[in-house]
């Protein structure tokens with residue numbers, strides 16, 4: 199593979215994906231161990247050949263690796279290092295800054311309320327993001343872009359994106375959704391919890407009911423931190439219909455199965 203991209207040439211979203219797969223030899227979703235060693239060696243070599251210094255991001259990454267060779271690089275980290283023509287990770291993060299904004303967007307673009315973002319819905323989402331960022335694009339580009347997003351994020355290849363798959367786009371510190379993956383329950387337990395915390399039996403959980411639920415969850419589940427309670431609450435409430443969080447909406451975050 200030509201090394202132009204390591205020297206700073208701009209690459210397209212699909213080339214970017216190829217590069218990731220090129221280095222992730224065993225295909226486990228991370229460039230790590232020998233793979234990472236190889237990546238860093240080729241990166242340093244290519245930059246030197248082109249008479250270029252490492253960029254600040256590259257240097258920071260290499261320094262971290264030198265301190266701790268257990269470092270794993272996932273696709274969002276590679277996106278920070280390699281400049282892409284349309285760096286959708288950085289671009290997405292400029293537009294969707296917090297978990298609450300992400301949930302709001304989720305609610306809006308899951309137009310058929312299936313609990314998933316399907317191809318057409320993702321296309322609408324990307325199209326709006328591009329417009330907001332005042333980028334020019336045509337139908338072809340939008341289709342490529344959508345297809346690439348699916349290749350990257352549809353981990354279980356079912357042709358639709360669930361909340362947890364898309365949540366990989368969020369920065370680590372904002373990304374409590376990944377923590378909630380470890381808290382999810384089966385349908386029976388989820389329904390029991392929903393009924394228990396829907397104290398007034400209105401059929402939805404309001405903000406206070408949700409707060410009580412999350413407080414108790416923080417006590418039982420070590421991965422959740424009580425200091426983040428209001429962040430969790432605000433983000434999950436962003437999925438609600440004007441403060442009414444119905445069963446199917448809460449299930450997106452707390453239930454491991456489809457209702």
Ligand SMILES: [Ca+2]
Pocket residue numbers: 221222223224225226227228229230233
């Ligand atoms: Ca790997």
Ligand SMILES: [Ca+2]
Pocket residue numbers: 307308309310311312313314315316319
């Ligand atoms: Ca949908």
Ligand SMILES: [Ca+2]
Pocket residue numbers: 351352353354355356357358359360363
């Ligand atoms: Ca999927």
Ligand SMILES: [Ca+2]
Pocket residue numbers: 395396397398399400401402403404407
């Ligand atoms: Ca209620």
